[in-house]
Amino acid sequence: DVVMTQSPLSLPVTLGQPASISCRSSQSLVYSDGSTYLNWFYQRPGQSPRRLIYQVSNRDSGVPDRFSGGGSGSDFTLKISRVEAEDVGVYYCMQGTHWPPTFGQGTKVEIK
Amino acid sequence: QLQLQESGPGLVKPSETLSLTCTVSGGSINSTSYYWGWIRQPPGKGLEWIGSIYYSGSTYYNPSLKSRVTISVDTSKDQFSLKLSSVTAADTAVYYCARHSIVLVPAAIFSNWFAPWGQGTLVTVSA
Numbered sequence: 001d002v003v004m005t006q007s008p009l010s011l012p013v014t015l016g017q018p019a020s021i022s023c024r025s026s027q028s029l030v031y032s033d034g035s036t037y038l039n040w041f042y043q044r045p046g047q048s049p050r051r052l053i054y055q056v057s058n059r060d061s062g063v064p065d066r067f068s069g070g071g072s073g074s075d076f077t078l079k080i081s082r083v084e085a086e087d088v089g090v091y092y093c094m095q096g097t098h099w100p101p102t103f104g105q106g107t108k109v110e111i112k
Numbered sequence: 113q114l115q116l117q118e119s120g121p122g123l124v125k126p127s128e129t130l131s132l133t134c135t136v137s138g139g140s141i142n143s144t145s146y147y148w149g150w151i152r153q154p155p156g157k158g159l160e161w162i163g164s165i166y167y168s169g170s171t172y173y174n175p176s177l178k179s180r181v182t183i184s185v186d187t188s189k190d191q192f193s194l195k196l197s198s199v200t201a202a203d204t205a206v207y208y209c210a211r212h213s214i215v216l217v218p219a220a221i222f223s224n225w226f227a228p229w230g231q232g233t234l235v236t237v238s239a
Contacts, residue, residue, distance in 0.1 A: 001176075031222070037223060041159075049159070049208070049226075049229050050227070050228070050229070051228075060227065094226075097222055100172075100176075100223075101161050101223035103158050103159040103160070103161075104158070106159075
């Protein structure tokens with residue numbers, strides 16, 4: 001199975017400041033037609049995960065534009081341009097290019 | 113607005129079978145565009161995909177669990193179900209159901225995304 005490695009695992013941030021989470025895969029996630037199935041999910045404490053971004057950079061409807069996804073190959077990044085209090089929680093990356101789909105360990109974002 | 117809700121026993125004895133049902137509301141499970149999946153999260157750990165089913169009954173399972181997993185669908189009730197046999201303490205987890213977008217092309221299958229997710233249900237395996 002493809003191993004997804006996130007860093008950092010804990011990310012203390014200051015309100016209004018940017019934040020960045022890295023996700024690296026053990027194999028390239030690019031298919032021969034150029035498609036890349038890399039998603040980001042967000043889980044607030046006590047809630048179920050919610051899709052944030054799919055296929056590397058497509059934001060889900062209702063997701064604020066301060067969230068952006070990027071990267072290619074086996075190296076991907078989720079960025080929050082200005083962290084707000086409601087952004088606290090755990091962020092997961094997930095790959096779907098290789099079967100079975102696999103998730104990263106999660107990155108816990110908290111306010112300093 | 114599509115919603116999913118898991119239901120089933122919160123406590124299962126070791127070696128027995130875990131059974132959960134997911135009810136879909138605000139939409140139909142008879143979608144030709146999506147599969148319906150199960151994902152679990154052991155306490156304090158990450159997420160693991162268990163398997164997914166199409167409205168026709170076609171299934172995909174995680175090879176790591178395939179020998180113990182059965183997923184079925186009841187389109188008349190807009191429900192799909194999970195059975196996990198011979199459970200141990202390692203199967204203690206929050207179990208989520210979710211709509212699963214799968215992309216099929218000749219000679220390849222991709223998992224596009226999971227959305228929305230149910231609220232999840234904790235299943236504890238203990239005597």
